Amino acid sequence: MRVEYINPFVESAFNVLKEVLNTDIKRGELYLKSTTMPVLGVAALVGLAGDVEGRVMFDMSKQTALAVASTMNGEQLTSLDELAKATITELANMITAQAVTKLHELGFRFDLTPPALFTGDNMEVSDHEVEALIVPMETPQGKIEINVAIRERA
Numbered sequence: 001m002r003v004e005y006i007n008p009f010v011e012s013a014f015n016v017l018k019e020v021l022n023t024d025i026k027r028g029e030l031y032l033k034s035t036t037m038p039v040l041g042v043a044a045l046v047g048l049a050g051d052v053e054g055r056v057m058f059d060m061s062k063q064t065a066l067a068v069a070s071t072m073n074g075e076q077l078t079s080l081d082e083l084a085k086a087t088i089t090e091l092a093n094m095i096t097a098q099a100v101t102k103l104h105e106l107g108f109r110f111d112l113t114p115p116a117l118f119t120g121d122n123m124e125v126s127d128h129e130v131e132a133l134i135v136p137m138e139t140p141q142g143k144i145e146i147n148v149a150i151r152e153r154a
Contacts, residue, residue: 041119046092046096050153051152
């Protein structure tokens with residue numbers, strides 16, 4: 001996986017989270033994952049197709065999702081209702097839109113799927129033949145993992 005594909009997502013996630021949460025964000029150590037891995041509880045998944053194929057997932061616990069959605073809406077949300085889900089989906093949209101703009105400026109061309117939101121316990125994601133790069137982001141609301149699995153089309 002080429003770093004040119006990854007950096008725009010990492011930078012965009014850092015910038016968008018810092019802006020919408022109005023706080024400092026700390027980036028954790030990157031690590032690779034090549035096997036099935038558990039999902040933290042709430043995951044927004046965006047598919048990529050074109051010059052590259054794969055997906056980007058924004059993964060967090062339910063508590064973190066509620067805290068992030070509450071902060072973004074300026075009100076305390078107590079359940080993962082339609083407003084909270086729409087807010088997390090919009091967060092994924094904002095990050096991927098900024099990243100794709102950067103990638104297009106570098107000459108890469110591909111399309112995105114609208115974010116799909118998955119919630120629940122004991123979920124796993126499996127990426128066959130593609131290593132996933134995990135970028136943890138520490139926020140006051142909790143940890144958000146940017147999970148990127150992208151490869152060039154054969």
